[in-house]
Amino acid sequence: MKTINTIIVTLITLLIFSSCSHEKILNIKNPELLKEIGSYQTSRDCQIIIEPVIDNRPDYEINVPRNGFKLMRKVLPIFPFYMDFKIAGPILRDPKYFDTNLVTNIQPLISSVLEKSNFCSGKGKKYHLKTELEHYYEVHYRERSVTFFQIVFIIIKTKNLYPCSQISIKMTLIDDENSKEIATRYLSESYLHNINDSINIFSPYTTIFALQNLVNKIPSVVDEMLSNVSIINNLSSKQYNSFKIIRLTTEYDFLEEMIIEYESGRIIKDEIVKRTLPIFSKPDEWVVAPTSEDGHWLSSNQYKSLIEQLKMKYDIEYANNINAANFYGIKK
């Protein structure tokens, strides 16, 4: 009897403190990730060479700790009939389950995204896009409560909660001719938990949602980096029939976009869209969008020229934001 009890308790101990994994390995070379990427009607004259991605993740994201459990609550044992304790902590998902060749596969993913967006013609001046992976993780919170009754009866309750993930990359655009760095931008997207989320073996990895959000933004961020060196020439002397103003929402994830007819001031369109543009203003302020009609980022000079034209009819000024001019309505 004693031996049986020993075996039972030992097995239960191993069960409590071990974790087993039956996880499916994903592959980020998934065409579904490109489904929300739009296409520019015109392209810049440029060629972008995507360099292999550099892995800058902190050590604990690559060599995931066994677990982060800490003792949270304990009820003193009424020896040997009853004892109860609770352990909890963050659990990082092992990165091998995101994609066996995660860092290698990001390069073709970025290449596919830029190709689908059509923002670059593939002819003309060459640029290199250097990408560094800063963060790529999924974490959730696991609570495990263990109650022993009479030594051999045991109740284990495990809750896996609050899945969150984050992906951050640093992109640097480099001129091929002189190796000069043109611009560096950081992109960071998270999946934040939903109160109804819980993890089970059928849950999708939340990194997929974060990756989708990140991938959607890559074309406009790279387009903005190129805006002052690869100018869209057919815009240089264009008179604008309509223009767009934008207001960022407080959580930074959406934009309210309004298209206004220049001559009449009539609002042609007013909609809220998911933000794919880089952040260039603070929330809740209306600014004139620094983009062309088909969404390309204007150069600084093109934007100044747009503002000068709009100022003839509208109350617009640079109010402490050097990237975008604030819009206050029709001039009185």
Place this chain on the structure above:
Amino acid sequence: MRLYLILVVFIIIFLSGCKTYHIMYNHHPEELMELKIDSEVPTNNFIGKKFILTIISDLSTSPTGALVDECNYIIYPFELSYNISKPGYVLFERIAEELQNQNSIVHRNYLPGTCDLSNYSDYYQIYITFEDFQIFLHRRDEKNIYLLASSDISLSMKSNLGNITNKRIHIDSKVEKNNDILKVLAQKFINQIYQNI
């Protein structure tokens, strides 16, 4: 005998160990709980000073915030309810606001390298990277509820005379629940840069 030895081991594990709350590996609310309570922090006056604040990046790791409830042994992420999905950007705006409250002229720059800054040679140019940010609502009991926050920030500062200073700073704060912790953090930030003005 063996069984009782195992149980003794359990009891030792049981009675030892500390109560710590983590939603994310690099976030430590128990350390922030040791801070003294801040109310508003006195700040230096920047009359006549001009600044261009540039945000390089917000690298804060998610989840950024959590509710830590000692009474009920709950820890619950609350990023969205505090509108802190981009905490670095939120703090950036508060820093700009606090500098303006201290009578200085402030321009914000969200896209480094885009604009020609030669017209701003008499401005202090500060380039900010938010390396990390954590915020907690810590409930010890019904009466003792605190907001805790900290941020690690790398900054590069170019003075109007062309001198460049690079440094990494840590700002943290603990306030009672209904106080504005972001304002306190912003005040602590501008006090740190005052040393280089």
